Amino acid sequence: MNGLEAIVSGIIDSSVKKATGVPGYPITDLMEALGDNNIRHEWSINEKVALEMALGSSVCGKRCAVITKHVGMNILSDPLVTSAIHTIGAGVVIFAGDDPGIEKSQNEQDSRFYGSIAEVPVFDPGTTENAYLCVKEAFILSEKVRTPVIIRLTDRLLKSNGNFVRKNEPYQSKKIDKNIWHLTMLGKHQRFHAESYPQMCKYAETSKLNTYKENKKKSDIGIISSGFPSSLVDSIISDDISHLSLTVVNPLPIDLIDRFIKEHSRVLIIEETEPVIEKQFSKRVFGKLTGHMRYGIAEVEDIQRAIENINNDAVKRDIVSQTIEKRGPRPMCEDCPYMPLYFAIKELDVPVAGDLGCSIMTSSPPLSLIDAAFSLGSSISTACGFNRKGIAIIGDFGLAHSGIPALINAVHNEHEVVVVILQNEVAAMTGGQKVPDLTGLLSYYIKDTVTVNPDEKNIRKILNEKLEKNGVSVILAPAKCPRY
Incomplete structure (x- = not known):
């Protein structure tokens, strides 16, 4: 069996009935596989929401798995860091999919760092057998030290083959101990270092997984x-x-x-x-x-x-930055319905902020459309920082994920920006997961909201009109992704 099957088996054999998360490489298939095994699984709007739901399940005595790619760890870090000293009830395990080599991500961060930031245990399995045992032990350890546990996954581990022996022990539900509220916030952290952290250290020194x-x-x-x-x-x-x-x-x-x-x-x-x-x-x-x-x-x-080179104290290593030319281009789909809109924006002499959906592929030649794209949901805030009214391109998934607060901030602080929302109703970059329809919300909150077909002949004229107006303008561009 492969590593993915080992993780799924470990989750099932740990009596987990619920999984939350956000799709992305390399963990999308893991969530889908859980659904195939009758575990209630839910793609959440963002990773913070996913972890908070899992913590809610934990409070009531139900184990929960959280599935995210490495950049999603940044989004869920707020409740993660607090949860360690807050304490939890039933086990919560976060499966963090890392992307060494940046195959399909915006950065190459290492999820292991979040162990020291949040003061929670981290497992980094190397084989299929180890992956299964990690899941089993992670849920037990989570309940023992009363914190979430992180298991780091990579694509090569999930695809690696090996053997493991399944064990399905009975599980007794464990709810949160509300006596924690007799302590101050400082007292909770002191209790953590007096009780939980020493248990983590003892486990690390004696674990047979090493x-x-x-x-x-x-x-x-x-x-x-x-x-x-x-x-x-x-x-x-x-x-x-x-x-x-x-x-x-x-x-x-x-x-x-x-x-x-x-x-x-x-x-x-x-x-x-x-x-x-x-x-x-x-x-x-x-x-x-x-x-x-x-x-x-x-x-x-x-x-x-x-x-x-082990006998050399240092090895000179030249780092050659990879170029798109050397790697090979990853162009937009030829039948993408948004190409006329992209070309229209390209002809305008304004700064353009992109997002980490499909539109990120317009950043490189031949389009070279986007000036900056930092994270999913970031384009609106980035465009609000421009020295003149520019354009923010964002997908409807990116908007729901973390773009809404930026939009509220733009209106509240009277910024100048044109927000172009690619409304294709799916998260096309991660497998076509369904996206909530926010049309009514946008139309109610932002008066200057119009719906325009992306292949509208006078789309450039509409864009110019919005750029000349004061305040926040929203252009909804509905289209169907041919892939989904």
């Missing part, structure tokens, strides 16, 4: 790894190299790692995407910071090169 393969020739070389690269290390290392494979990466098993480092004179850290482990042991180990490993995705040849 494995140590000692070399048979008593060599001085050792490798510490986490996540999918652990399986790559196992596939290539010889008998004269020891390997400590970490699955529990927050809190780190400091004593375990210290002992490993002391037993070897040269220790290499293999991890992706950032040097999360390496930074905590810098000057005692080698890895990305010393040039032995590259940032981002880890490949077999990278590990082999690092081993070859």
Whole structure:
């Protein structure tokens, strides 16, 4: 079975009846697979809402899974950070899909960092078997330390094949202990560090999910790894190299790692995407910071090169920025109904803020339409910062996700902006999930709201008229995505 099936099996065998989340690479298929197994699953408007719903289930004694890609961790971080000292009831596990190599994302962030930010446990499984066991243990640990637990996933892990033995133990519902409200906010944090965090550290040091393969020739070389690269290390290392494979990466098993480092004179850290482990042991180990490993995705040849250079204290590594020309273009769909609208906007001499929906593909040549696109739902706020009235292009999913507060702010603070909403009724970038219809809300709140077909012959004239008016103007552009 593959890693995705292992995760699904682990969720089912943990008596989880509900899952929330937001679609995106590489975790969209995970949510769909849960639906196929009769688990109530719901694509939420955004990740903050998804986690808050899961926390509500936890309060009432029902375990819940939250499924998000790595950038979604930024959106749910507010309730996540508070939930650790607030405490929860039933287990909540966040499945964070990371994208090393940026295959289909706007950045390459590492979800493991959120463990230290929120002070919650993080698992980074490397094999299919480990993935299943992680899910099982994560829900139990979540209830024991009374915080959510993060499991980091990558596309290669989800597609990797392996074996695992399923276990379906009975689960007794656990509700939140309301005695927490006898403590102040400071008192909650003090209790957390007196009780919960020490239990996390003890678990990390003793967990059998962390494995140590000692070399048979008593060599001085050792490798510490986490996540999918652990399986790559196992596939290539010889008998004269020891390997400590970490699955529990927050809190780190400091004593375990210290002992490993002391037993070897040269220790290499293999991890992706950032040097999360390496930074905590810098000057005692080698890895990305010393040039032995590259940032981002880890490949077999990278590990082999690092081993070859293990006797060098530093390795000179030239970083060549990838270009669209070298990677290959990812153009707009030829039959996209919004192409006439994009060309009309292109002809205007105004700044244009884009979003992280399909319109992001208009940023590169030949269109080169967008000046900036920072995150999903960001275009309206970005355009409000322009030095003159410009255009914000946003999809209806991006608007529902996090664009509405920006629109309210624009009206409230009397900004100058033309908001063009691509109203195709689906989240086309992530698989065609349905999007709420906000037409009535927009028309009621913003008086200057018009609906225009994107192939309207005088669309440029309409855009110019809106640019010349004062205040916030909204253009709804309904169309059907041919793919969905």
